[in-house]
Amino acid sequence: MKNLVKWLLAVTYFQLVPENHDQPDLAARDNAATPSPTLTVQRSGGNQSSPLLYGVMFEVGARAAGIPLTSYQEMDHSGDGGIHGQLLQNNGFQGDNPGLAAYKGIGDVELIQDILSSVSSAITSSLQVSVQPGAKGYVGFANTGYKGVPVMNATYSCEFWMMGDYSGTIMLELAGSSSGKIYASHNMTVRSLWGEFTRHQTSFNSSASPDGDNEWRLLFNGSQVDGALNFGLVQLFPPTYKSRSNGLRDDIATFLEKIHPSFLRFPGGNNLEGLQIDSRWQWNLTIGPVVNRAGRQGDWFYPNTDALGIGLDEYLWCCEDMHMEPVLAVWAGKSYGGMVSHLEPYIDDILNELEYILGPSTSTYGSLRANNGRADPWSLQYIETGNEDDLAGGCDTYPDRFMQIHRAIQTNYPNLTLIASNIDFLCLPIDLPSGLLYDHHYYCQPDDLVSMFNYWDNHPRSQPAIVGEYGCRNTTDREGIFWSSMPCSCSEAVHMIGLERNSDVVKMAAYAPLLQHFGFTQWSPTLFGFDSTPNSLTPSPSYHVQRMFSTNRGETILPVHTTTTTSNFHPLYWVASKTTHQKKNPTYIVKMANYRPQNHTLHINIPHTKSGYLEMISGEGNATNLLHDVAIQPVLRKIANSEGGYTVDLGEWGVVVLAVS
Template sequence: MMGSCRLIGVALLLCTWTVAKQSQEGTGSAQKDDNYTATNDNSAPLTLTVLKEGGNQSSPLLYGIMFEEMDHSGDGGIHGQLLQNNGFQGTTLGLTGYKAIGDVDILEDTAYPVSDAIASSLAVQVPIAVQSYVGFANTGYKGVPVINATYQSEFWMLGDYQGTVTLQLVGSASGITYASHNLTVDSNLSHFTRYNTSFNSTAAPDGNNEWRLLFDGAKVAGSELNFALVQLFAPTYHSRTNGLRGDIAGVVEELHPTFLRFPGGNNIEGLQIESRWTWNETIGPLINRPGRDSDWWYPNTDALGLDEYLWWCEDMDMVPVLAVWDGKSYGEIVSGPELQPYLEDISNELEYLLGPANSTYGKLRAQNGREDPWRIDYIEIGNEDDYTGGCETYPDRFMQIYNTIHSQYPSITIIASTIDELCLPVSPPSGILYDYHYYRSPDDLVAMFDLWDNQPRSQPVIVGEYGCRNTSEEEGVFWSFVQASCSEAVHMIGLERNSDIVKMAAYAPLLQHFGYTQWSVGTFIVAPCGDRIVG
């Protein structure tokens, strides 16, 4: 069981909640003594007794985290790459994040893609009379955090230019230069050339900063240069290449989460089938990752991909809970024989994750930097199939995918994306878990305190997403308040005392960028300019 001190503290929150509600309703004042007894003029005393022994067997995985790309929680959030729209992925961004420096014109150029996956580059057109250093800036996700650290930066370049390129970190409003670094390049017109470098920076007072790339305009006057897949990283968590932001990941680590459920969530499903989260488009070199238009109405770079999620799990000692696409998108559902190609795709993904390094997909994993198989103990089939039209066909889709996985990897525990019996097979396989998601108002969440008391002990569940929300607010956006936190604490007592069957639970969402809020409130918030984390 959880520590007795923590349980007492949460129990006191329950008393506080009861007193606050009674006070709001005009039922009189409350008294509390050292025996944790609360009373008022119109009710009998309430005495809480806390035992140090007995109770249900607790799950060692009870409190973990759920992550999906939303609210710029990945791109612009926990993923370490700080420049926005760096690969022009998706269909909606245009020149978002970029601005010209000096007398030049910039445009998104589809005539010169850096790869088949990254189908655009940034053209910098230099007028014939230019004699100074010119270039472009990227303003990041409403600002670039600038700290006292060593930064890694990379870009691809096309065009006839031999000489110096200067990379800078500059205050967007102040014009103060915090870092300036020169490197010599030898670029040509025949192909893109990759350049990477590192440089030191002093700290800026806030996050209102930008990354700049400058070159000698006199050498290019009357012509243009193209740049692609620009990148900037501060020190990453565990010093991983293409890793997580060290400051944000460090705060998440302090939660000591036991599992990570990924990559969604709604964002695995796709607004259409072709825009679903596709595992093999999120692996390997970033230049080969096309990104996608996500379910949350902004493009995903997929730089935080399948392997990066699993490195995250390994570095924080979390158990991976991997979701696989199950045939349901928001625009279309495939089932029956039409699901067969996607069953093969799941088999390929699992061979990539679990196969030996000499297998077809295991070899690809090794080429991408991971010789040994990953650890996969839990797989969830789909996401919320009871909410978005998937209920009727889910029994068929679930059993097809279950049989595909279980026949090859019988030790993996399978999770259904719903607990609704109407959406499940008539006779579900033994040994599976059931996922239940709920977001409620404070009163409703407290009323669900005993939700799991009568759950059949033979039917274990995970609460893959839960949280308190003011559901009366338009657009689902609101800010945290004490009553919500108290209601969540009360409900968590119910989870803890039933953790013999509630095997995992995750507050959601984990992270939101304050400047791009779509769904709130998250466990942690990245400040508008990306330079602070608030819990």
Template sequence: MQVLARSLLAALAAWQSRDPSPTTGQLHNPAPGNQSAVNLTVITSGGNHSSPLLYGIMFEVGPTVPRKDFSLWPGDGGLHGQLLQNNGFQGADPGLTAYKPIGPAEIMQDYLYPVSEAITSSLQVSVTTGATGWAGFANTGYKGIPVVNTTYWCQFWMLGDYTGDLILRLVGASNGTIYASHNVPVGSTAQKFTQYTTEFHASASPDGHNEWQLLFNASKVAGGTLNFGLPQLFPPTYKSRPNGLRDDIAQVIADLKPSFLRFPGGNNLEGLQVDSRWQWNLTIGPVVDRPGRQSDWFYPNTDALGLDEYLWWCEDMKMVPVLAVWDGKSYGGIQSGQELEPYIEDILHELEYLLGPPNTTYGSLRARNGRVQPWPIEYIEIGNEDDYTGGCPTYPQRFMQIYEAIHQSYPNLTLITSASDPQCLPAEPPPGIMYDFHYYRSPDQLVAQFHEWDHQSRSRPAMIGEYGCRNTSSPDGFYWPFMRCSCSEAVHMIGLERNSDVVKMASYAPLLQNFPYTQWSPTLIGFDSNPGSLTLSTSYWVQKMFSTSQGETILPVNSTASFGPLYWVASKTHRTYMVKMANYGHELRSVRVTIPHTTAGHLEMLSGPPDGVNLPHNSTIRPVRQKVTGVRGSYVVSMPAWGVAVLLVH
């Protein structure tokens, strides 16, 4: 453990080096007082092709570096719809987290009666001799269970001699109000576990302090025991997918219209040790056959959101999958050379599962799991952040080993490096690959990188797999995006869009956070178990404004001012023109935008004080849209301090 602790501290130190001072440009500290108007004239011909995949998302089921004080819970207890915590007793030492006995009963984790080979224990409920009334247990979810006016799907496994009714309830944990009560007739035996599935309706709770209860007739079990395993509770899911995504969270992600999904995350892929890495074959099939593991963030990961669920998610939101494969690097050790070969074979098995015909070994397994046609995989990233946390010296060799194996069998796939530092790459990288860059910056530092991609070689296409603005004045950063940070991201995104002939993909990270748990900054979307808690940050609105108004061609613009504090980019799709602007400064700026032969459209504006934030139940900063009419193709826009705008005209 001391070796592991030292390696984690070293990993953290290396990872934090991702936040240095910028290598190009100067920190921008705009001076007040320059309020002269800026004239922008869009040239409606020429320009560069813009990548259709520019604005996507990256999903990480925890924060971006393994630390015991960081946890987001965006997958289990978040985007994945299953609401009960610790339902399979997965992870290193889950104990009775989220469980409590009800009535004349005691509970314990029972290893003698596993539910399956993967779910290696169950919950034993012991009833006192002579007991009467109702006994059972409760699960309190992830700091509460969101209870709304809807129909819930529920499933559990049961072992023990019992014939009669069980009662499933959703109950206010502090006020005792019953929001749902449903009888389930069962005929359980002590010989083997029996699975039960049911649905029931609930009325809405005013808060998230709720629990799920399972009760049985205590007199029928007095002096004995019953065992229960892998309880699951789902509200309606996005697109009604079984084992699917929580609908309300998924919908606001869909509203971003993301073009791609990078998964299964960054550090989530790597594992604290080789054995706790993300293993694709342990995340497919029935949930009862998925063992889960201890995550990189020292809490259990059920892997109920698995490989196929990620891909159904891509299909339902029309996103291009960007799949990362394990390349030998974990936080507890690195496999390279001959040691890596068995893991390369595993990658090829995964690709056959995804891409193989249904008559192949692994393609037939995919078909049995509900997907007959191959998944539309085009992009494979080899590893995660190999230019940090100790991966650099061996990555050139490991990358080429994996590249050659994949390219030989699947020459049409685009392969992506997980390192951008030339010292961590092969001396002569193969043609046709992409390069993944990750960085988090303070607002001024991110703005200072505006011209960074002007200098990228056009023969080295890039993916910005993770980026975002952080308040780095404290070690852990500010826990939620604020307007100045979001404006700096808009400036940086304008720089990316101006260079979107070579910057092919960009994904802000992380995507989600569960408010009651220790947080990482930045994050787009926050939530908890309370109604109305779903909170869209100022950075979310910037992402949505840019992603939903992306042109196919980046157009040249003549201007009467240089960049800073006002930044802009223009694009078009057919006869629609878009101009995106950000005012990273203290003063209002007047901008006259001229786009010949256009007449009308709309202006969308996001603005607020530099330290303005959106928080649960106090989310006040959001875009305002208004119609605009041009005068001889000209539009006057008042850009407030720290404002972000999209002008769209026809």
């Protein structure tokens, strides 16, 4: 009976939101002549827009539904070797079989991973550098980073742990791996003894390399060593965002900040769950000094050092520094390799995590937070329970698991807003608690994403939702290795216009995934990418669409009268809004998309406005941005008309933002 009731509820719900969304074939409609509509923006009426609508989701390991787990490894090195500032690979020898990846000897030495010499209880291996008899001059080792070390005109901070009998000079270098050219050379004096690791820190300046074929070197006087020296947890940081310790790479984080995202959903989806229960993301293993963070085997058969890099506090610092609302996902008892039968210990773990984040510094876990450098509680309003529990065998048990976690959180933190990890009524409790948000994820071909333009039009207004992950994937290849094109990005703009029109019920939406290292691509597209070459940050056209929409927001979505009916939106789509905080002189914003490979013209009337600006991005069907070849960028120009009438020429696959006051 219970399942029958849930089925009837689901049928009722999905009658409100049909699967095909009643969209005709888009290609057939493209062949028809499209009149040039005139849009008249109304100054009043409409609905309120969510201030959190546009945000981002960070995932160091994810997959689309239907793609087997064996298809992917770690997600594009978006964290390690990406937005986390630490540049050296395999620096903690974490994971099941790290070996000597990224290390090489310099001079007459032999390298091994020494599993008997632990730096700490968390960093259980170190690099042993054995000096061969008769070695002379400076010898040591290099770390080649993530297919190279970015060498910029900047000040680097460096640290390492060392054990062995040595008193003298350590020489640190940044050098071309093939060219041998030295970009930075820094000497420091150390004193080390056998039997105990000691920590050494320094900083130095570097000139810029023209490419990414570089390495970091640590050298010592081989004639002063009898036997071997051990090194552990080597770290190299360029300038970090907001100068945070163990922080984000400043160039990558600043590039992200330009989007002005309003929220961050973390620590990802599949990354949260883990391949096995014991390899799930565990918050308490990601806090405190990095030498005490063990890391874990990642979801994609690759060591995931998010513990060494971006842990719970680093995520929260990022949210605070970028003025983003944190959306914290908590583990709900399901991994890809198993499910717990008794949830109580894991509920206690969730409550401990919330006390760490929200508790006073006098509480047990609040004092731990204070000891880790944050005396005041963090800001947190949104908690998501699990990830995609309508998939991977979680549906049947999710209602019970969700309600157990919901009761515990609401009892202790009644002001927090909880998010269910799906919108499938077959996978949700029959008696839904009030105040919930529901999370929906989808990755689609361009036409399919455009067909979802009106997906949320008939969604019950009493059931607010978030779109925790969405994006265009224009490929039939399950591996999906490609880069975003203008039709893909235009289809996302069409969908975002649909979201904005319904942003009274869609409270948040996050394009995903966020970024990729082009040398380690397992999933594309992402918003932007890079490699180890200086100044390699490459925005996809989608990055520009996200930035244009996010940085031009109105608080009220306005009605638009048109010379054509709304049933003829395709191939032109639009939404209008206004800023209400400037009541004497509000700004009116019209966002438009031309999902068509031909130019088109729109006439727009916005009474009582005179001037502003227009920003447009467009390009041919294959047009895209490639590494070191950014061909597609928006064009910004001023626009004026004393009568409030504006003519907009939309290029093929064009996306436009018009803002006037």
